[in-house]
Amino acid sequence: MFDTLSEKLQRAFKNLRGQGTITEENIGEALREIRVALLEADVNLGVVKELIEHIREKAVGQQVMTALSPTEQVVKIVNDELIAILGKDTARFNFASRPPTVILMAGLQGSGKTTTSGKLAAWLQKGGHRPMLVSVDVYRPAAREQLKIVAGSIKANLYEGDLKGENPGPDLVERLAREARRDAVNSGCDTLIVDTAGRLALDDDLMKEMERLKKLLAPQEILFVADAMTGQDAVNSADAFHKRLALTGVVLTKMDGDARGGAALSIRHVTGQPIKFIGTGERPDAFEAFHPDRIVSRILGMGDIMSLIERAEEKLDKKKSEEFAKKALSGDGFSLEDFRDQLRQIRKLGSLQSIMKMLPSIGPFQGIQQMADQVDENQFVRVEAIINSMTKKERNNHEIISGSRRKRIARGSGTSVQEVNQLLKQYVQMRKMFKTVGAGGGKLQRSLMGQLAGRQKFGR
Structure with missing residues (x-):
């Protein structure tokens, strides 16, 4: 829901890039954009006035960290002030000493x-x-x-x-x-x-x-x-x-x-x-x-990586995820049945759009949120339908899926042979990628397995 506000704030911060120091002039321009962004987001006028004044005071005052760039300084100040407005801590829920x-x-x-x-x-x-x-x-x-x-x-x-x-x-x-x-x-x-x-x-x-x-x-x-x-x-x-x-x-x-x-x-x-x-x-x-x-x-x-992690820990089957990781990183790879089970796990987290919205829109993830609206959620349904239309033997050994079998799978899943071919191609590529990672001297594999064991040991 904050997409428009976030986009406009990013634009205000971008205008400070390349500036050597924060001055009344350049911070004034940035604050004007921040003010407009907040008002267009329907933020209360009194809140906007107070917020802008606090940002101005801290940005050009003694509290600025000289080790940061002007953009970083303003982002940090805006971050601190927005948290102050919303409340610094997560609110506690009051329970009675004597139920109910x-x-x-x-x-x-x-x-x-x-x-x-x-x-x-x-x-x-x-x-x-x-x-x-x-x-x-x-x-x-x-x-x-x-x-x-x-x-x-x-x-x-x-x-x-x-x-x-x-x-x-x-x-x-x-x-x-x-x-x-x-x-x-x-x-x-x-x-x-x-x-x-x-x-x-x-x-x-x-x-x-x-x-x-x-x-x-x-x-x-x-x-x-x-x-x-x-x-x-x-x-x-x-x-x-x-x-x-x-x-x-x-x-x-x-x-x-x-x-x-x-x-x-x-x-x-x-x-x-x-x-x-x-x-x-x-x-x-x-x-x-x-x-x-x-x-x-x-x-x-x-982004909101912490909420995404909490959602994953709550929704996902940790035992299945660990088994999948071990199988994928071993030389044997993983089957189409394992692939389907992992898709089901991912869908438990909610829509792909909601997951992508929790990722940062800056750094290596820049632009990923803009792609979220273009994601076709029905693709998950089609992929699962294709795999479900295979026999157990086919799911465990994709190499036996001949042309005639592909036609049967396409008919059974209500898809086309091209879609079946595309899925199998992507699956083979994933197997190769995991096999390469797992065989990389064993170092990465041992590291990942160690992390999995550590999480299991400490219940995280």
Whole structure:
């Protein structure tokens, strides 16, 4: 979502290259471009003014590191200031000393509150917790049904309650909330996530209902769910909710979309409350803790390698990856079946576009993010279909795949003989490459095997 902002900041930094020192003149030009880039990204005007002033002060002041080039100096200063705006550390999640921990989800209708409630439950489950979900939106029957579907998809506990024909209103909302907390205690759930009613716009009735729920449940977390695509509207709504409810944090949804990033860079400065989580897709696991330093790294074109590594460690089968590495680097090579299994592993990490977006857009990776939009994800499907159309004997010995077999494989996979030939050619080239690496005096092979053994030993 920060593509445009990142591109314009890179342009501002580029204009400083070749300068011997930072002067009022050349930093002024760069700051003008940075200001425009931030405003076009829908960053709050007050945030932009403060940020620009801090950058100017540090860039031409005593704090400049003389060992760095002007571009490096400004990049470092911008990096530090953006992290300061977003919060220097990853925000902590508050748990009750005596379960259940109550989490009140707040937000306007359409912000993704119900889906986010489910994602938060899935995130808690991964951490060893036993969450329960409850919807107190008694005004829209579809809202309660949606949460039921979400809870079922992640196998989370759900308190449905019985509306008993009561008229929708504050009394029914409070009864459901009380019963849900009691049921969470009785069923051994250590967390209760309360999905509240939303409105199309801010209104006093909504706020009063939220205030009553806060008084009744004394929640440890009051999380405001904001749609990052709405920019400053999300910031203004968060500010209004915070003034009435004293939010403990913010969750930004649709961070994988085409938003300009202004909400992420403004919301903490305006409300004083940290962004705790971000939603990065539709799936229940497309939800992660918000790391200010990693987001800033993405904005400045330096990628987010740490998040990519964490995703790999979480999603990939370490044993299969190690077996594949040993087989590939040995003289025997690896089979088409192994190749297919590795493609399946890679697809667990998410779309290839999302993986490429985490790589730096500078240095040896320069231009790789621009290529991300040109990637054909369906190619993975076609490759797997081709390999699946082979017999086990063919997958284990590609040399027996004759012309007639290739025609049969193409028909079975719904592809062409040319595509089958191309896959086999690429596979043979990969085998040769791995064999060369593995046979390179054995030194690289021993080094890689040593690293694998070390990671296995220390559980990394």
